[in-house]
Amino acid sequence: MTPRPLGSTGLEVTPLCVGTSPLASMPRLYGYDVSDERAVATIEAVLDSPIRFIDTSNGYGEHGEAEKRIGLALAARGGLPADVVLATKVDPDPVTGDFSGKRVLASYEESLERLGVDRVPLLYLHDPERISFEEAVAPGGAVEALVRLRDEGRVDYIGVAGGPVRLLAQYLETGKFDALLSHNRYTLLDRSAQSLFATARQRGIGVVNAAPFGGGMLAKGPDVQSKYGYGERDERIADAARAMAAACARHEVPLPAAALQFSLRAPFIDATVVGVSSPERVDQTLEYAGLEIPEGLWAELETMVPPSDFWLD
Numbered sequence: 278m279t280p281r282p283l284g285s286t287g288l289e290v291t292p293l294c295v296g297t298s299p300l301a302s303m304p305r306l307y308g309y310d311v312s313d314e315r316a317v318a319t320i321e322a323v324l325d326s327p328i329r330f331i332d333t334s335n336g337y338g339e340h341g342e343a344e345k346r347i348g349l350a351l352a353a354r355g356g357l358p359a360d361v362v363l364a365t366k367v368d369p370d371p372v373t374g375d376f377s378g379k380r381v382l383a384s385y386e387e388s389l390e391r392l393g394v395d396r397v398p399l400l401y402l403h404d405p406e407r408i409s410f411e412e413a414v415a416p417g418g419a420v421e422a423l424v425r426l427r428d429e430g431r432v433d434y435i436g437v438a439g440g441p442v443r444l445l446a447q448y449l450e451t452g453k454f455d456a457l458l459s460h461n462r463y464t465l466l467d468r469s470a471q472s473l474f475a476t477a478r479q480r481g482i483g484v485v486n487a488a489p490f491g492g493g494m495l496a497k498g499p500d501v502q503s504k505y506g507y508g509e510r511d512e513r514i515a516d517a518a519r520a521m522a523a524a525c526a527r528h529e530v531p532l533p534a535a536a537l538q539f540s541l542r543a544p545f546i547d548a549t550v551v552g553v554s555s556p557e558r559v560d561q562t563l564e565y566a567g568l569e570i571p572e573g574l575w576a577e578l579e580t581m582v583p584p585s586d587f588w589l590d
Protein backbone atom coordinates (compact mmCIF):
# COMPACT_ATOMS: atom_id res chain seq x y z
CA MET A 278 0.00 0.00 0.00
CA THR A 279 2.92 2.36 -0.65
CA PRO A 280 1.47 5.61 -2.01
CA ARG A 281 2.39 6.43 -5.63
CA PRO A 282 1.73 9.44 -7.86
CA LEU A 283 -1.72 9.89 -9.33
CA GLY A 284 -0.66 10.70 -12.90
CA SER A 285 1.20 13.97 -12.98
CA THR A 286 -1.01 15.55 -10.33
CA GLY A 287 0.95 16.21 -7.17
CA LEU A 288 -1.24 13.74 -5.30
CA GLU A 289 0.08 10.47 -3.91
CA VAL A 290 -2.46 7.69 -3.51
CA THR A 291 -2.43 4.10 -2.36
CA PRO A 292 -3.03 1.53 -5.13
CA LEU A 293 -6.23 0.53 -3.33
CA CYS A 294 -9.02 3.03 -2.88
CA VAL A 295 -12.20 2.34 -0.96
CA GLY A 296 -15.41 3.02 -2.84
CA THR A 297 -18.39 4.12 -0.82
CA SER A 298 -21.42 3.70 -3.03
CA PRO A 299 -22.50 0.53 -1.18
CA LEU A 300 -22.31 2.58 2.07
CA ALA A 301 -25.20 4.71 0.87
CA SER A 302 -27.46 1.67 1.16
CA MET A 303 -28.71 1.25 -2.39
CA PRO A 304 -30.57 -2.07 -2.32
CA ARG A 305 -31.73 -1.59 -5.92
CA LEU A 306 -28.08 -1.73 -7.10
CA TYR A 307 -26.49 -4.06 -4.58
CA GLY A 308 -29.41 -6.10 -3.23
CA TYR A 309 -29.09 -5.26 0.49
CA ASP A 310 -29.44 -2.43 3.01
CA VAL A 311 -26.56 -0.91 4.99
CA SER A 312 -27.24 0.76 8.35
CA ASP A 313 -25.65 4.00 9.60
CA GLU A 314 -23.69 2.03 12.23
CA ARG A 315 -22.30 -0.45 9.71
CA ALA A 316 -21.32 2.33 7.31
CA VAL A 317 -19.53 4.35 10.00
CA ALA A 318 -17.74 1.24 11.30
CA THR A 319 -16.60 0.49 7.73
CA ILE A 320 -15.06 3.93 7.29
CA GLU A 321 -13.41 3.65 10.70
CA ALA A 322 -11.89 0.33 9.62
CA VAL A 323 -10.58 2.02 6.46
CA LEU A 324 -9.02 4.84 8.50
CA ASP A 325 -7.30 2.21 10.67
CA SER A 326 -5.96 0.38 7.60
CA PRO A 327 -3.06 1.22 5.27
CA ILE A 328 -5.56 2.31 2.59
CA ARG A 329 -5.25 6.10 2.23
CA PHE A 330 -7.67 6.85 -0.63
CA ILE A 331 -11.47 7.14 -0.31
CA ASP A 332 -13.90 7.67 -3.19
CA THR A 333 -17.38 9.06 -2.73
CA SER A 334 -19.95 11.23 -4.50
CA ASN A 335 -22.63 13.80 -3.81
CA GLY A 336 -25.05 11.41 -5.48
CA TYR A 337 -24.47 8.20 -3.50
CA GLY A 338 -27.82 7.78 -1.77
CA GLU A 339 -30.95 9.82 -2.33
CA HIS A 340 -29.85 12.42 0.21
CA GLY A 341 -26.08 12.01 0.06
CA GLU A 342 -26.07 9.20 2.64
CA ALA A 343 -22.56 8.00 1.74
CA GLU A 344 -21.05 11.46 2.29
CA LYS A 345 -23.05 11.99 5.49
CA ARG A 346 -21.88 8.67 6.89
CA ILE A 347 -18.25 9.40 5.98
CA GLY A 348 -18.73 12.75 7.72
CA LEU A 349 -19.97 10.99 10.87
CA ALA A 350 -16.95 8.68 10.90
CA LEU A 351 -14.53 11.59 10.32
CA ALA A 352 -16.14 13.63 13.09
CA ALA A 353 -15.79 10.68 15.49
CA ARG A 354 -12.05 10.60 14.62
CA GLY A 355 -11.53 14.35 15.00
CA GLY A 356 -11.38 15.03 11.26
CA LEU A 357 -9.80 13.69 8.11
CA PRO A 358 -6.27 12.32 8.70
CA ALA A 359 -3.73 14.43 6.78
CA ASP A 360 -2.48 11.47 4.75
CA VAL A 361 -5.90 10.36 3.45
CA VAL A 362 -6.96 11.54 -0.01
CA LEU A 363 -10.73 12.01 -0.05
CA ALA A 364 -12.23 12.44 -3.50
CA THR A 365 -15.83 13.30 -4.19
CA LYS A 366 -17.91 14.06 -7.28
CA VAL A 367 -20.42 16.64 -8.39
CA ASP A 368 -23.90 15.43 -9.34
CA PRO A 369 -27.06 16.91 -10.84
CA ASP A 370 -29.79 18.36 -8.65
CA PRO A 371 -31.70 15.22 -7.55
CA VAL A 372 -35.08 16.91 -8.01
CA THR A 373 -34.74 19.04 -11.16
CA GLY A 374 -31.88 17.17 -12.86
CA ASP A 375 -30.06 20.51 -13.35
CA PHE A 376 -26.37 19.85 -14.06
CA SER A 377 -25.35 23.41 -14.95
CA GLY A 378 -22.28 25.23 -13.66
CA LYS A 379 -24.42 26.72 -10.90
CA ARG A 380 -25.45 23.26 -9.76
CA VAL A 381 -21.81 22.07 -9.82
CA LEU A 382 -20.87 24.80 -7.34
CA ALA A 383 -23.90 23.98 -5.13
CA SER A 384 -23.14 20.25 -5.29
CA TYR A 385 -19.59 20.88 -4.07
CA GLU A 386 -20.77 23.08 -1.20
CA GLU A 387 -23.29 20.39 -0.16
CA SER A 388 -20.57 17.73 -0.23
CA LEU A 389 -18.21 19.76 1.95
CA GLU A 390 -20.93 20.29 4.51
CA ARG A 391 -21.90 16.62 4.64
CA LEU A 392 -18.29 15.47 4.84
CA GLY A 393 -17.38 18.12 7.41
CA VAL A 394 -14.26 19.22 5.51
CA ASP A 395 -13.18 22.61 4.05
CA ARG A 396 -12.09 21.25 0.69
CA VAL A 397 -11.23 18.07 -1.14
CA PRO A 398 -8.10 17.68 -3.24
CA LEU A 399 -9.84 15.87 -6.10
CA LEU A 400 -13.31 16.59 -7.46
CA TYR A 401 -14.82 14.67 -10.37
CA LEU A 402 -17.61 15.42 -12.79
CA HIS A 403 -19.81 12.39 -12.06
CA ASP A 404 -21.49 10.32 -14.76
CA PRO A 405 -21.50 13.05 -17.42
CA GLU A 406 -23.52 10.70 -19.63
CA ARG A 407 -26.54 12.29 -17.93
CA ILE A 408 -26.16 15.44 -20.06
CA SER A 409 -24.83 16.09 -23.54
CA PHE A 410 -21.15 16.86 -23.98
CA GLU A 411 -22.08 20.15 -25.68
CA GLU A 412 -24.14 21.21 -22.65
CA ALA A 413 -21.34 20.31 -20.24
CA VAL A 414 -18.66 22.31 -22.08
CA ALA A 415 -20.87 25.32 -22.96
CA PRO A 416 -20.28 28.67 -21.20
CA GLY A 417 -21.94 28.48 -17.78
CA GLY A 418 -21.76 24.70 -17.95
CA ALA A 419 -20.45 22.05 -15.59
CA VAL A 420 -16.89 21.90 -16.96
CA GLU A 421 -16.37 25.67 -16.72
CA ALA A 422 -17.50 25.58 -13.07
CA LEU A 423 -15.10 22.76 -12.22
CA VAL A 424 -12.21 24.62 -13.86
CA ARG A 425 -13.20 27.72 -11.87
CA LEU A 426 -13.09 25.74 -8.61
CA ARG A 427 -9.57 24.62 -9.49
CA ASP A 428 -8.45 28.08 -10.66
CA GLU A 429 -9.71 29.59 -7.43
CA GLY A 430 -7.81 26.97 -5.43
CA ARG A 431 -10.95 25.50 -3.90
CA VAL A 432 -9.92 22.07 -5.18
CA ASP A 433 -6.46 20.97 -6.31
CA TYR A 434 -7.42 18.72 -9.21
CA ILE A 435 -10.46 17.92 -11.32
CA GLY A 436 -11.41 14.64 -12.91
CA VAL A 437 -14.11 13.03 -14.97
CA ALA A 438 -15.72 9.84 -13.66
CA GLY A 439 -18.17 7.79 -15.67
CA GLY A 440 -18.86 4.80 -17.84
CA PRO A 441 -18.99 5.16 -21.62
CA VAL A 442 -15.40 5.21 -22.85
CA ARG A 443 -15.96 7.24 -26.03
CA LEU A 444 -17.61 10.02 -24.04
CA LEU A 445 -14.84 9.96 -21.44
CA ALA A 446 -12.28 10.25 -24.26
CA GLN A 447 -14.10 13.38 -25.49
CA TYR A 448 -13.78 14.95 -22.04
CA LEU A 449 -10.08 14.11 -21.86
CA GLU A 450 -9.57 15.70 -25.30
CA THR A 451 -10.58 19.07 -23.79
CA GLY A 452 -7.25 19.01 -21.95
CA LYS A 453 -8.94 20.33 -18.81
CA PHE A 454 -8.93 17.19 -16.65
CA ASP A 455 -6.22 15.93 -14.31
CA ALA A 456 -7.76 12.53 -13.53
CA LEU A 457 -10.00 9.90 -15.10
CA LEU A 458 -12.15 7.28 -13.38
CA SER A 459 -13.99 4.58 -15.28
CA HIS A 460 -15.86 1.62 -13.86
CA ASN A 461 -16.67 -1.97 -14.76
CA ARG A 462 -14.71 -1.59 -18.01
CA TYR A 463 -11.33 -2.98 -17.07
CA THR A 464 -12.04 -6.26 -15.34
CA LEU A 465 -11.44 -9.95 -15.90
CA LEU A 466 -14.60 -9.88 -18.05
CA ASP A 467 -14.35 -6.57 -19.90
CA ARG A 468 -11.45 -4.62 -21.42
CA SER A 469 -13.31 -1.71 -23.03
CA ALA A 470 -11.41 0.97 -21.06
CA GLN A 471 -7.94 -0.45 -21.68
CA SER A 472 -6.83 1.81 -24.52
CA LEU A 473 -8.42 4.91 -22.92
CA PHE A 474 -6.54 4.20 -19.71
CA ALA A 475 -3.27 3.66 -21.58
CA THR A 476 -3.70 6.95 -23.50
CA ALA A 477 -4.58 8.85 -20.32
CA ARG A 478 -1.52 7.44 -18.59
CA GLN A 479 0.73 8.57 -21.49
CA ARG A 480 -0.65 12.10 -21.12
CA GLY A 481 0.02 12.23 -17.38
CA ILE A 482 -3.65 12.02 -16.42
CA GLY A 483 -4.28 10.09 -13.20
CA VAL A 484 -6.02 6.76 -13.96
CA VAL A 485 -8.47 5.27 -11.48
CA ASN A 486 -10.21 1.97 -12.22
CA ALA A 487 -13.41 1.37 -10.26
CA ALA A 488 -15.52 -1.73 -9.76
CA PRO A 489 -13.00 -4.51 -10.49
CA PHE A 490 -15.67 -7.00 -9.35
CA GLY A 491 -18.15 -5.82 -11.97
CA GLY A 492 -20.33 -4.45 -9.16
CA GLY A 493 -20.02 -7.68 -7.14
CA MET A 494 -20.34 -10.62 -9.54
CA LEU A 495 -16.60 -11.33 -9.54
CA ALA A 496 -16.51 -11.15 -5.73
CA LYS A 497 -19.61 -13.05 -4.69
CA GLY A 498 -19.81 -15.26 -7.79
CA PRO A 499 -22.47 -15.17 -10.54
CA ASP A 500 -24.77 -17.54 -8.66
CA VAL A 501 -25.03 -15.12 -5.71
CA GLN A 502 -24.83 -11.69 -7.39
CA SER A 503 -27.27 -11.72 -10.27
CA LYS A 504 -26.57 -8.18 -11.46
CA TYR A 505 -23.55 -7.28 -13.53
CA GLY A 506 -22.32 -3.70 -13.87
CA TYR A 507 -25.52 -2.62 -12.00
CA GLY A 508 -27.81 -3.98 -14.71
CA GLU A 509 -29.27 -7.14 -16.09
CA ARG A 510 -26.59 -9.56 -17.14
CA ASP A 511 -26.12 -11.56 -20.29
CA GLU A 512 -25.93 -15.24 -19.32
CA ARG A 513 -22.77 -15.58 -21.41
CA ILE A 514 -21.05 -13.11 -19.08
CA ALA A 515 -22.20 -15.21 -16.11
CA ASP A 516 -20.91 -18.36 -17.85
CA ALA A 517 -17.51 -16.73 -18.39
CA ALA A 518 -17.44 -15.73 -14.69
CA ARG A 519 -18.29 -19.33 -13.74
CA ALA A 520 -15.48 -20.68 -15.94
CA MET A 521 -13.08 -18.17 -14.38
CA ALA A 522 -14.20 -19.15 -10.86
CA ALA A 523 -13.52 -22.81 -11.74
CA ALA A 524 -10.05 -21.96 -13.10
CA CYS A 525 -9.30 -19.98 -9.92
CA ALA A 526 -10.48 -22.93 -7.79
CA ARG A 527 -8.09 -25.27 -9.66
CA HIS A 528 -5.23 -22.94 -8.72
CA GLU A 529 -6.61 -22.50 -5.17
CA VAL A 530 -7.01 -18.76 -5.69
CA PRO A 531 -10.24 -16.99 -4.65
CA LEU A 532 -11.96 -15.43 -7.69
CA PRO A 533 -12.09 -11.96 -6.04
CA ALA A 534 -8.32 -12.06 -5.46
CA ALA A 535 -7.72 -12.62 -9.17
CA ALA A 536 -10.34 -9.98 -10.10
CA LEU A 537 -8.72 -7.42 -7.81
CA GLN A 538 -5.13 -8.16 -8.77
CA PHE A 539 -6.03 -8.07 -12.46
CA SER A 540 -6.57 -4.32 -11.98
CA LEU A 541 -3.77 -3.78 -9.45
CA ARG A 542 -1.14 -5.28 -11.79
CA ALA A 543 -2.10 -3.18 -14.84
CA PRO A 544 0.80 -0.80 -15.60
CA PHE A 545 -1.52 2.04 -16.68
CA ILE A 546 -3.72 2.14 -13.55
CA ASP A 547 -2.77 4.30 -10.57
CA ALA A 548 -5.52 3.19 -8.19
CA THR A 549 -8.28 0.58 -8.07
CA VAL A 550 -11.56 1.41 -6.32
CA VAL A 551 -13.30 -1.44 -4.51
CA GLY A 552 -16.76 -0.99 -3.03
CA VAL A 553 -17.06 -2.22 0.55
CA SER A 554 -19.91 -2.08 3.00
CA SER A 555 -18.64 -3.79 6.14
CA PRO A 556 -15.52 -3.49 8.29
CA GLU A 557 -14.43 -7.13 7.65
CA ARG A 558 -14.14 -6.41 3.93
CA VAL A 559 -11.27 -4.00 4.48
CA ASP A 560 -8.84 -6.64 5.79
CA GLN A 561 -10.21 -9.19 3.34
CA THR A 562 -9.56 -6.83 0.42
CA LEU A 563 -5.99 -6.23 1.61
CA GLU A 564 -5.50 -9.96 1.93
CA TYR A 565 -6.74 -10.51 -1.63
CA ALA A 566 -4.39 -7.80 -2.83
CA GLY A 567 -1.41 -9.60 -1.25
CA LEU A 568 -2.08 -13.23 -2.27
CA GLU A 569 0.38 -14.80 -4.65
CA ILE A 570 -1.22 -15.72 -7.97
CA PRO A 571 0.53 -18.17 -10.30
CA GLU A 572 1.37 -16.82 -13.79
CA GLY A 573 -0.36 -19.86 -15.28
CA LEU A 574 -3.71 -18.70 -13.91
CA TRP A 575 -3.45 -15.33 -15.67
CA ALA A 576 -2.79 -17.08 -18.97
CA GLU A 577 -5.75 -19.40 -18.43
CA LEU A 578 -8.10 -16.53 -17.50
CA GLU A 579 -7.13 -14.68 -20.70
CA THR A 580 -8.53 -17.55 -22.76
CA MET A 581 -11.94 -17.07 -21.09
CA VAL A 582 -12.48 -13.34 -21.69
CA PRO A 583 -15.84 -12.81 -23.39
CA PRO A 584 -15.63 -11.35 -26.92
CA SER A 585 -15.75 -7.56 -27.19
CA ASP A 586 -19.40 -7.45 -28.29
CA PHE A 587 -20.30 -8.48 -24.70
CA TRP A 588 -18.29 -5.66 -23.16
CA LEU A 589 -19.95 -2.53 -21.81
CA ASP A 590 -19.77 0.47 -24.19
Ligand SMILES: NC(=O)c1ccc[n+]([C@@H]2O[C@H](COP(=O)([O-])OP(=O)(O)OC[C@H]3O[C@@H](n4cnc5c(N)ncnc54)[C@H](OP(=O)(O)O)[C@@H]3O)[C@@H](O)[C@H]2O)c1
Nearest residue numbers: 296297298438460487488489490491492493496551552554
Ligand atom coordinates in the same frame (compact mmCIF):
# COMPACT_ATOMS: atom_id res chain seq x y z
N1 LIG B 1 -19.23 6.73 -12.10
C1 LIG B 1 -18.47 6.57 -11.04
O1 LIG B 1 -17.83 7.48 -10.55
C2 LIG B 1 -18.39 5.23 -10.38
C3 LIG B 1 -19.10 4.15 -10.89
C4 LIG B 1 -18.97 2.93 -10.28
C5 LIG B 1 -18.19 2.80 -9.14
N2 LIG B 1 -17.54 3.88 -8.63
C6 LIG B 1 -16.75 3.79 -7.38
O2 LIG B 1 -16.09 2.57 -7.34
C7 LIG B 1 -16.52 1.82 -6.21
C8 LIG B 1 -16.49 0.37 -6.57
O3 LIG B 1 -17.61 0.02 -7.35
P1 LIG B 1 -18.74 -0.96 -6.81
O4 LIG B 1 -18.76 -0.90 -5.34
O5 LIG B 1 -19.98 -0.59 -7.49
O6 LIG B 1 -18.31 -2.34 -7.41
P2 LIG B 1 -17.19 -3.45 -7.10
O7 LIG B 1 -16.07 -2.89 -6.32
O8 LIG B 1 -16.90 -4.10 -8.39
O9 LIG B 1 -18.02 -4.48 -6.23
C9 LIG B 1 -18.54 -4.13 -5.00
C10 LIG B 1 -19.35 -5.26 -4.52
O10 LIG B 1 -18.46 -6.34 -4.30
C11 LIG B 1 -18.72 -6.90 -3.05
N3 LIG B 1 -17.49 -7.34 -2.43
C12 LIG B 1 -16.36 -6.65 -2.24
N4 LIG B 1 -15.44 -7.42 -1.66
C13 LIG B 1 -16.03 -8.64 -1.47
C14 LIG B 1 -15.60 -9.85 -0.92
N5 LIG B 1 -14.37 -9.98 -0.41
N6 LIG B 1 -16.46 -10.89 -0.88
C15 LIG B 1 -17.71 -10.77 -1.36
N7 LIG B 1 -18.19 -9.62 -1.89
C16 LIG B 1 -17.35 -8.57 -1.94
C17 LIG B 1 -19.32 -5.80 -2.22
O11 LIG B 1 -20.21 -6.45 -1.35
P3 LIG B 1 -20.26 -6.16 0.20
O12 LIG B 1 -21.10 -4.94 0.29
O13 LIG B 1 -20.89 -7.41 0.71
O14 LIG B 1 -18.88 -5.92 0.70
C18 LIG B 1 -20.07 -4.95 -3.25
O15 LIG B 1 -21.40 -5.42 -3.40
C19 LIG B 1 -17.87 2.41 -5.83
O16 LIG B 1 -18.19 2.16 -4.51
C20 LIG B 1 -17.64 3.86 -6.15
O17 LIG B 1 -16.95 4.49 -5.08
C21 LIG B 1 -17.61 5.08 -9.24
